Structures are given as C-alpha cells and as structure tokens.
Amino acid sequence: DIQLTQSPFTLSASVGDRVTITCRASQSISKWLAWYQQRPGKAPKLLIYKASSLEGGVPSRFSGGGSGTEFTLTITSLQPDDFTTYYCQQYHTSPWTFGQGTKVEVK
Amino acid sequence: QVQLQESGPGLVKPAETLSLTCTVSGYSIMSGYNWAWIRQPPGKGLEWIGSVYLGSTLYHPYLKSRLTISVATSKNQVSLKLASVTAADTAVYYCARQPDTDYYMDVWGNGTTVFVSS
Numbered sequence: 001d002i003q004l005t006q007s008p009f010t011l012s013a014s015v016g017d018r019v020t021i022t023c024r025a026s027q028s029i030s031k032w033l034a035w036y037q038q039r040p041g042k043a044p045k046l047l048i049y050k051a052s053s054l055e056g057g058v059p060s061r062f063s064g065g066g067s068g069t070e071f072t073l074t075i076t077s078l079q080p081d082d083f084t085t086y087y088c089q090q091y092h093t094s095p096w097t098f099g100q101g102t103k104v105e106v107k
Numbered sequence: 108q109v110q111l112q113e114s115g116p117g118l119v120k121p122a123e124t125l126s127l128t129c130t131v132s133g134y135s136i137m138s139g140y141n142w143a144w145i146r147q148p149p150g151k152g153l154e155w156i157g158s159v160y161l162g163s164t165l166y167h168p169y170l171k172s173r174l175t176i177s178v179a180t181s182k183n184q185v186s187l188k189l190a191s192v193t194a195a196d197t198a199v200y201y202c203a204r205q206p207d208t209d210y211y212m213d214v215w216g217n218g219t220t221v222f223v224s225s
Contacts, residue, residue: 094210095168
C-alpha cells in the first residue's frame with residue numbers, strides 16, 4: 001500500500017496567518033492526490049483534487065501543489081472556520097489511502 | 108444536487124454481519140460514477156473500504172474476504188455488507204461518490220455510526 005505521511009500533526013496558528021501542510025507519499029503518485037477538510041462530527045469535504053485543482057465552491061485561499069512524492073496544501077489568510085483537520089488522499093494505486101491528518105488549531 | 112444518506116443499525120454483535128445502505132438522491136447511479144465506502148474509527152483517520160461501479164467492485168485487500176458492496180439500481184442505493192465483525196470494525200461509515208476515472212471522493216454522505224458490541 002502507498003503510505004501518506006502528513007506534517008505537522010498539529011499546527012498552531014492565528015486568524016490571518018498563512019499556513020502550509022505537507023503530505024509525503026511512500027512512492028511516486030504523479031499528481032493523483034486530493035485534500036479534504038473535516039470539521040468535528042462532520043463528513044470530509046473535498047478541497048483540492050489532482051494535486052492543485054480547486055473544487056468548485058471552495059474559497060481561493062486554499063491552494064495545492066506538488067507532484068511525485070511531495071505535496072502541499074496552503075491556506076492563505078486563515079479564517080475562523082479553517083481551524084479543523086485536513087487529510088490528503090492518494091488515488092494513484094488501489095487501495096486508496098489517506099494521510100493521518102493535520103489539525104490546525106488556534107495559537 | 109446529488110445527496111447521499113447512509114442508514115443501518117447502530118449496533119452489531121461480534122461475529123455478525125454489518126449491513127449498511129447508501130441512498131443516492133439527485134442523481135441516477137446507473138448514469139455512472141463510482142460509489143465508495145469509507146470508515147473512520149473513533150478518534151482516528153479515514154480508511155477506504157471499497158468501491159463499486161455498476162457491477163464491478165474494488166475492495167481493500169485486507170477486508171476483501173469479509174466484504175460485499177453492491178448496487179440496487181431500481182432503488183438508487185449502494186449497499187455494504189461486512190461479515191464476521193469485531194470491535195475493530197466500530198467506526199463512522201461514510202458513502203461517497205468518486206468520478207469515473209479519478210478516484211477521489213467529491214460528494215460525501217453524513218455518515219452513520221456503527222458500534223460492534225455484545
């Protein structure tokens with residue numbers, strides 16, 4: 001299985017900050033990576049697919065980058081609703097796998 | 108607007124079979140897309156379980172021997188059956204839609220919690 005490792009596990013930030021979450025794959029997955037946001041008690045929500053394509057309706061302060069084995073999710077100007085957990089997911093090779101999650105918390 | 112709604116018993120006894128249904132509204136599952144099941148144990152991360160595209164299935168290898176995912180096109184539903192459950196199968200179970208050739212999940216149900224306990 002392809003392993004995805006997110007860093008950091010927890011990120012402390014303030015409203016208005018720019019933050020970046022990294023997702024590293026155990027082997028090359030080209031651009032077949034998605035990012036999700038999950039609020040407590042809620043289903044995940046797709047933010048980014050194909051590494052850098054923004055899902056419709058998602059604010060432009062979210063952006064994705066990278067290819068191969070290293071990917072990033074950047075949130076420019078953090079908003080109060082953004083303090084929650086984020087997951088990456090690879091869909092290069094089945095079984096599709098997720099990173100362990102990164103929690104963005106208030107500093 | 109497509110919506111997915113999971114349903115099923117919230118409590119299953121060990122060694123029994125867990126059965127869940129995902130009802131899709133706003134879209135005919137006969138028209139395409141893959142339909143996936145994902146689970147999330149309490150306090151943990153997300154785990155893809157399996158997917159179905161009309162009659163074709165793709166399962167996580169370590170669940171394959173216990174898992175059946177199928178579609179009921181007349182009811183516009185996707186079902187999951189997981190046999191011989193243990194406490195490790197306790198989780199929130201989500202159904203989700205996957206584009207035909209890109210296997211990310213673009214639409215999710217709200218999830219249903221399943222406890223495995225005697």
